[in-house]
Amino acid sequence: MHSECKARVLMADDEPALLRAYARMLRQAGYTVEEAVDGKMAARLAGESDFDVIVSDIDMPGINGVELLRQVRGRNLDVPVVLMTGQPAVETAIRAVEYGALRYLIKPVDEKVLVGSLDRAVRLHQMAKLKRQALVLYGKSAEQPGDRVGLETSLNRALKSLWMAYQPVVSWTGKTLFAFEALLRTTEPTLPDPVSVLTAAQRLGRLEDVGRAVRAQVASAVPNLPAESVFVNLHIQDLLDDSLYDRSSPLTQVAERVVLEITEHAMLDGVKDIRQRISNLRALGFRIAIDDLGAGYAGLTSFAHLEPDVVKLDMSLVQNAHRHSTKRKLIGSMTALCREMDMRVVAEGVETPEERDALIECGCDLLQGYLFARPDKAFPSVAW
Numbered sequence: 028m029h030s031e032c033k034a035r036v037l038m039a040d041d042e043p044a045l046l047r048a049y050a051r052m053l054r055q056a057g058y059t060v061e062e063a064v065d066g067k068m069a070a071r072l073a074g075e076s077d078f079d080v081i082v083s084d085i086d087m088p089g090i091n092g093v094e095l096l097r098q099v100r101g102r103n104l105d106v107p108v109v110l111m112t113g114q115p116a117v118e119t120a121i122r123a124v125e126y127g128a129l130r131y132l133i134k135p136v137d138e139k140v141l142v143g144s145l146d147r148a149v150r151l152h153q154m155a156k157l158k159r160q161a162l163v164l165y166g167k168s169a170e171q172p173g174d175r176v177g178l179e180t181s182l183n184r185a186l187k188s189l190w191m192a193y194q195p196v197v198s199w200t201g202k203t204l205f206a207f208e209a210l211l212r213t214t215e216p217t218l219p220d221p222v223s224v225l226t227a228a229q230r231l232g233r234l235e236d237v238g239r240a241v242r243a244q245v246a247s248a249v250p251n252l253p254a255e256s257v258f259v260n261l262h263i264q265d266l267l268d269d270s271l272y273d274r275s276s277p278l279t280q281v282a283e284r285v286v287l288e289i290t291e292h293a294m295l296d297g298v299k300d301i302r303q304r305i306s307n308l309r310a311l312g313f314r315i316a317i318d319d320l321g322a323g324y325a326g327l328t329s330f331a332h333l334e335p336d337v338v339k340l341d342m343s344l345v346q347n348a349h350r351h352s353t354k355r356k357l358i359g360s361m362t363a364l365c366r367e368m369d370m371r372v373v374a375e376g377v378e379t380p381e382e383r384d385a386l387i388e389c390g391c392d393l394l395q396g397y398l399f400a401r402p403d404k405a406f407p408s409v410a411w
């Protein structure tokens with residue numbers, strides 16, 4: 028079958044006799060083979076052109092097989108890599124799996140096993156390419172790269188392509204712009220929405236990188252902000268990042284114009300000294316908002332700890348408010364209480380004029396949602 032498909036294999040082994048023997052086996056099976064006499068040469072060849080499969084010895088001087096695998100994954104998430112070794116070790120096997128090696132073969136490798144592995148590898152590679160195409164074409168899929176370097180590559184691309192969308196928060200009765208909320212966006216197809224970016228970053232222990240990138244971007248947009256304030260979502264872990272409290276960091280320079288949103292969901296995760304941290308942020312000039320209020324968490328700790336300046340009602344509470352008197356009662360009571368405590372209330376996810384009017388009737392004047400504007404790169408104008 029390989030005489031037709033002519034799959035290209037990169038074969039790396041620092042033992043010349045073995046390299047020749049394996050290459051011959053593969054050519055007989057119909058593969059086109061390029062030979063690399065060590066890891067360095069293999070890394071160079073792999074960088075120069077695309078292979079259908081890479082087969083490599085593990086124990087090589089300089090760049091060994093696992094390092095080669097890591098370098099290859101930095102550029103290419105899909106190409107199957109088969110590693111071979113004469114000295115199997117649990118440690119290297121684990122790293123091989125972590126970096127997405129397809130197989131880990133013990134030398135001497137039987138011809139049938141080698142060719143069989145490569146036949147399978149070529150098909151899996153085609154499948155991987157098709158899946159990635161499907162993901163790009165049809166978005167949303169929950170598909171995510173499973174291996175660590177793959178995820179790392181995705182996250183790096185997401186960080187590179189990261190941009191902020193802005194959505195207005197309006198005062199309806201005054202017909203004025205109250206603020207914009209900054210929302211994380213990327214063009215990385217494997218991490219298509221903020222939640223998947225944050226989940227990936229969390230798995231990799233790199234939430235700090237995302238938080239810092241977001242804050243830097245928002246800071247650079249503030250001079251052009253066509254409103255007094257900007258709302259910025261914090262991940263609860265961001266509260267543990269020293270750079271958030273750094274007086275010289277770009278966002279702190281404009282802290283007076285920034286409202287930091289902390290989601291109510293996260294309050295349960297219990298960041299140590301949260302009170303102290305919040306009070307440090309206030310001292311720097313930031314205001315604090317509770318995000319997603321009413322979305323599932325019933326406790327009072329969030330209020331007690333945050334004493335927020337702004338409370339954002341979750342869209343689950345807001346949507347269809349005109350149809351449910353219970354929702355209106357809740358919103359009305361919350362809004363009244365917040366006013367007594369000197370807190371502003373923003374209703375999120377307002378999509379229809381009926382919802383808007385119901386909210387106004389409940390005393391809630393600050394509104395955000397598709398009815399007024401969708402989040403967009405250039406500060407979108409409001410459809411009054």
Ligand code: G
Pocket residue numbers: 194210260318319342375376377378395396397398402
């Ligand atoms: O968790 P947080 O409240 O920060 O999330 C806001 C999210 O809600 C954003 O991703 C934004 O795109 C989305 N959003 C904003 N306005 C509306 C709306 O009117 N309807 C819906 N369904 N989503 C909205």
Ligand code: MN
Pocket residue numbers: 208260288318
């Ligand atoms: Mn928010």
